Amino acid sequence: MLSGLYLITDNNLDGKLLTKVEAALKGGTKTVQYRAKDIRPDKRREMAEKLKALCHRHKALFIINDLPELAHEIDADGVHLGQEDMSIASARQIISHKKLIGVSTHSVDEALKAEAHGADYIAIGSIFPTDSKQDITLVGIDTLKKVRKAVRIPVVAIGGITPARAFEALSAGADAVAILSGIMADADPARAAKEYSLLFNRNNPAPNGNVLTIAGSDCSGGAGIQADIKTITLLGSYASSVLTALTAQNTLGVNDTYMVHTDFVMKQLEAVLDDIGADTVKTGMLSWGGIVSRVAKVIEERSLLAVVDPVMVAKGGESLLDKEAHDSLISRLLPQSYLLTPNLPEVEVMTGIEPRTIGEMIEAGRTLQELGARNVLIKGGHLHGDATDILLLGEEEYQLNNQRFDTINTHGTGCTLSSAIATFLAQGYPLKQAVERGKRFVSLAIEKSTPNGRGHGPVNHIQAAMQLLHEQVSVQD
Structure with a gap:
């Protein structure tokens, strides 16, 4: 047929x-x-x-x-x-x-x-x-x-x-x-x-779509590859993973990091792609320049649809990439990104523009597109006042407003959003709808978060997924 x-x-x-x-x-x-x-x-x-x-x-x-x-x-x-x-x-x-x-x-x-x-x-x-x-x-x-x-x-x-x-x-x-x-x-x-x-x-049975996450491990389970796998699985797709780094961390911060050798990162990547394959790829923490360049090459050669979360700056402001990794991300990975999802500090590092207004966010987004990103979602959570994200789909631009919640339990929101978008893309949603659904999932996960640990606790993935499924069933009925 x-x-x-x-x-x-x-x-x-x-x-x-x-x-x-x-x-x-x-x-x-x-x-x-x-x-x-x-x-x-x-x-x-x-x-x-x-x-x-x-x-x-x-x-x-x-x-x-x-x-x-x-x-x-x-x-x-x-x-x-x-x-x-x-x-x-x-x-x-x-x-x-x-x-x-x-x-x-x-x-x-x-x-x-x-x-x-x-x-x-x-x-x-x-x-x-x-x-x-x-x-x-x-x-x-x-x-x-x-x-x-x-x-x-x-x-x-x-x-x-x-x-x-x-x-x-x-x-x-x-x-x-x-x-x-x-x-x-x-x-x-x-x-x-x-x-x-x-x-x-769009109408395939669950698990619908294969989503591969390439990222670092968070042993506390709130962010990184653990948050990605939770998100992908709870939203109904099949999750595979490639570890790039191990971290010893909890809700209070990162205590230590152990980098995975580039050759072993590539062996993981090839093992997954040669067998299971991937409808979409999400990249997070890539540690250093050799990993960034080689992952970018695989994405290019296999024409993969990649949601790139450029994990460059920690919540405390310290850089998570050395100069080689920073340069490789901009010159090699950014041009292979189907959707780039930076926060404002990451935008500043990549473009030199420190956005303080919606207009400056759009300007910075266009700069990122000129550098090669196909589409860009700039997350405006660091702005004062209303939390507004900017989505640039080719030449089109959209302002996506967010509700702010009075909570410190926001650990893993960036990882969760990018992996949710990759999941909805794999399930047959066009990009704007995938972004909107991803943002709704993260908002629910923050809203329903509960204290877990003594610092910035994780968001509530399971309650958010259950609520999102309930909303979807209500709309269909």
Whole structure:
């Protein structure tokens, strides 16, 4: 059955089509539709053969747009037809009955007609406004819902689909979402494809999603890798971990630290990724420059979606990274971060800007994006007055307000937030929703915290998870 991320190629104007498609396949693309009407027949066939080989290497379907003869010649997996192209019956005479035929539709009637005439799947759109075509028919999300109820074959939603809109389309019943510029025009098509691909985890049974945390140990259990594993597990995903350091600490502070050798860190990382894999990765305390650089390289090579918590400054103000680690974090890890989650002291260390206002937080966030971070969440808990976080999603910006609680039990809030966001991403939530749910979880964990120890106690993970689940069930009912 056709489902998952459906990539439509561009016109290969920059000569990088194969590179982009391969990256998108590494990111989780399940179907590639090759558009090549305006290319010379010999060049078109040559490219189609190469693309088919790529797709089959990654166990993805390869569909030819509009040209059943070419699909037959290279033994593609199928052909996709527009309303003005040849009939399904004519196309079926050219390609094998075992091959797929998809049809573009714009209404319930066209979808029903395509199904009745033998289509194996239909595309419906444009669901949302799009800049890629000026003469589109805008059908909207309600039509998608009606089509889903009317036909039994797979439905592909197409047109103006961002990750947030893809989530909406999948909620309306789409089996797949078709993306063109959202991946092909992205500077990092593998990571863009991964962002869309994770959305299809949304209805998986628990544990839903594999989340890998790479961080230091907190023997007192409030922060670090212990807080991460609690968060990931209680929120319903599968947690794996790579230890970078051992700490002797409690609610009163850190007494000592033992660094794990870089080679052993990498052996842990490779052991997990080569077997279980990871939908998302959360990084915390990485100790020193060698670990930072090598972890960044793995994230880059495997196109992992990483939530990077740049653990650089302790609550008391002392630095947790030496100069080599600081430089490696900015030059190597920051450009590999899907979401960077610094607090204000960490922002100052990385940018030289000491934000005191919302405007200065936004300015600092844009600087971090210029340094390579794809998206940035700046935590404003150190500001006086209202606690406002700034979320920069590409060019978009959002102010997220927090309730302050009169408690000293806030140990592990940064670790908990970043691992919660990584968990919700792995479960199929788009980034803004993942951040909002993560923030809600942390707020509940702080609100429901109870004294445990003689200093800054931990937050209450289990009560927060139970409350969040109750709220989710209430909304569904």
